[in-house]
């Protein structure tokens with residue numbers, strides 16, 4: 119996929135959840151590399167991610183992913199999605215979890231061993247392969263969920279706040295991993311409400327109340343606002359929008 123081809127195109131997206139219009143005519147594109155989706159709690163990041171992976175009912179507009187409408191069957195194996203909720207089994211080992219999910223995801227018996235070995239290596243968990251997931255640290259558990267999402271070598275990886283609750287060292291490790299995956303050709307979309315993580319993204323989408331208020335590299339966002347940090351830039355953009 120060329121650098122110019124958007125991996126995701128969202129046009130005029132409207133999503134209501136309950137009585138609230140969470141996204142009201144949202145337009146954006148997402149390209150290759152690591153894109154950060156940042157904004158305050160409740161601004162609609164998870165809702166947008168759900169729409170991209172095709173699990174969110176929408177009331178208008180269009181979402182295209184890898185050239186297909188979001189939710190298309192053909193996209194299932196091309197998108198990896200890690201939610202905030204734990205999705206792996208505590209009473210199974212890392213390898214048992216991965217082998218189980220590999221089969222659920224439809225990998226052939228002959229492919230499972232190689233796929234499990236590859237993802238263990240990618241998320242740097244090979245030495246914990248026989249540990250029960252329930253005995254792992256928070257950061258290691260997040261990496262098991264991530265490993266599950268990598269089993270099918272996704273073209274797009276959607277990660278909803280993957281660094282929540284992790285200590286700074288683990289967060290840095292995880293961002294290193296996102297960039298390695300992006301270098302390998304997987305477009306990575308990561309949400310966070312921690313503004314200092316923004317600096318680690320190739321590109322940022324800053325959201326506020328269901329709208330994108332900036333869509334640029336971290337450096338360009340800071341330059342435009344004359345700010346030293348993305349957090350300062352965000353606050354100045356929010357101030358300007360009032």
Ligand SMILES: Nc1ncnc2c1ncn2[C@@H]1O[C@H](COP(=O)(O)OP(=O)(O)OP(=O)(O)O)[C@@H](O)[C@H]1O
Nearest residue numbers: 135136138140158159160161162163164165166311
């Ligand atoms: N199941 C639901 N039913 C009704 N409203 C919902 C539901 N889930 C979320 N919302 C509302 O939709 C809005 C956007 O929520 P969303 O989870 O997309 O935000 P977010 O930016 O991901 O927040 P956070 O950073 O806290 O995860 C919020 O106002 C929330 O209250």
